[in-house]
Amino acid sequence: MGLDIEKLGADTIRVISAEAIQKAKSGHPGMPLGCADFAFALFNNHMRHDPSNPEWLGRDRFVLSAGHGSMLIYSLLHLFDYGLSMEELENFRQWGSLTPGHPEFGHTTGVEITTGPLGSGLASAVGMAMAAKNLAADTGLDKSGLFDPKIYAIAGDGCMMEGCTSEAASLAGHQKLDNLVCFYDDNTITIEGATSLAFSEDVKARFEAYGWRVIVCDDANDPAKVESAISTAKDSDGRPTLIIGKTKIGFGAPNKQGKSSAHGEPLGEEEVEALKKNLGWSEAPFTVPEKLKSALSAKIEDLKTAAAEWNAKLDGFLSKNPAAKEKLEARMEKRVPSDLLDRLLAAAPTDKPVATRASSGAILQEASKLVPALAGGAADLAPSTKTLVPDAGHFTPEDRAGRNFHFGVRELAMGLCGNGMALFGGMVPYTSTFFVFSDYMKPAIRLAALQKTRQIYVLTHDSFFVGEDGPTHEPIEQLAMLRSIPDMTVIRPCDAREAAHAWAVALTLDGPVALVLTRQNLPPIPEDAAGRIALAKGAYILKDADNPAAILVATGSEVPLALSAADILDGEGISARVVSMPSREIFERQDAEYRESVIPSKTDAIKVSIEAASTFGWAKFTGTGGLNIGLDHFGASAPCARLAEEYGFTPEKVAEKIRRALG
């Protein structure tokens, strides 16, 4: 088999990567040089993609889990004409360039996912693989014989060491995700030196134990061996596939290959020259050889033709299967009905005290019917977080159409899978656990916010009111943690109606939303106040007073508490306004006029925040002279009524604090 083009393509990636990193005086050359053979062969010979239509429905996905090797993907996107110019490559890592240090989804066309935190890409690839299977089966596209996208990932030693990889790989094996192919860049080098410093497990045995097929490629810098490994991997045997590729970090750089010094710094001018000499390179800097250019332009045309043929076949299938067409469109558009809010409100139990987790559960049943793209699950807590949708089936190897996902006790992998599901398309994922364990999901939530994916976190048992389980299970600082993430939206509804509003917002907002919900029952807000709910504005006046002496701002379970405290104060001639603020972030997105109308900046009234959590950040709303009622220490194990007494979360104690603050 003549593999001249493969060799030339890989060498071009090597040289351009080395040159760009040298010019930037910053970057990671070792990985692109070592993985160039695999990556080029994949793009050139195996992956279904259409550079003229980067969002082509039938495409396979490429995930660079070892995101520090970003010059690898930028080189590929340039070579395959994804619109990334050589000038952009020359501006690697510079302000305003399309070639940032690590690949960023939404920034560079052709980058399917933001990577950099090691392991996160591979774990999200598992989510993509599940989403692909689910979309195919739920729409009926699986019967077309056309739609079975593969997810290809490249992971390094660092990815292999990270715990999220173990969680996600275990899930992938269990789910028999045979559409997932991961290339492990087994170069036995990380930053500090040889992997033997800290890593001696048998990766092959480990992945086989997870239920993966493992293919060992004993020299993944040999194009023929790489070609054969990918060909085998593409041919499903019913399991996810790991190709363990023995590579040399910095392959081709004569004095640096195989050494940790090739990992994360420019090779140096001399070594770049030595690399070129070693590869027999004679082009000017940042130049793609003509021979490769013409081979690739023919290849790109072929890819376009293949995609067009596929599209025509798909159209034929869809015209004969209108239900599949309808479902596919609804899912891809993440369609919601125009009367979404009304229908969710109709499903909300408003006639008696209920926990917001329970209201959310009832609302979710309706949302699941109304929004075909909505699918998700919990990390083994669905009975508690009320996230099971009995009518929606269970996603298993036998039933890929099920929209209930069982992530097992793997919060981080669940979060990262959620990102992959959202990024794959056709899915608005929800993921769920106890609020306190959102700590285990934090890295995934941060990446979701960074990528602005539409997805929903259902986080229940949201305060010390959890009670008997004690401080390990009682969130304190988690609200502050989530609120501190840029582009994150946190909603803590106070009753079933607000919960319905919260779901309606979450299902339509382009960015992740956390729904923070109670374990304990809460009374519905008074019937006459229901019409005033303005959750879409983040905060609103629930109960007003003329010339209030105090403005009480509360969230979630503390809203009824604030109303009761206000009643006590009213009885004493101290008038109080009560503001329900389910979402600080949404409120902050409103114009100044609205914000002033709810919480005036200049007022004689004392501003009081009431929230059963850390007071961190509340002074922004209450001012330095304000009163922040919260909990700035860990909780304790006891019945929640006793904790409320001890921690001052009773109407009398709240009223007393306000009375004292007013002097």
Ligand SMILES: Cc1ncc(C[n+]2csc(CCOP(=O)(O)OP(=O)(O)O)c2C)c(N)n1
């Ligand atoms: C979660 C996380 N921890 C640490 C880092 C910093 N980091 C970047 S690359 C790297 C070493 C990766 O080694 P490997 O995956 O073997 O890459 P190679 O050196 O072979 O290119 C580390 C620790 C990171 N990017 N993400």
Ligand SMILES: [Mg+2]
């Ligand atoms: Mg390595």
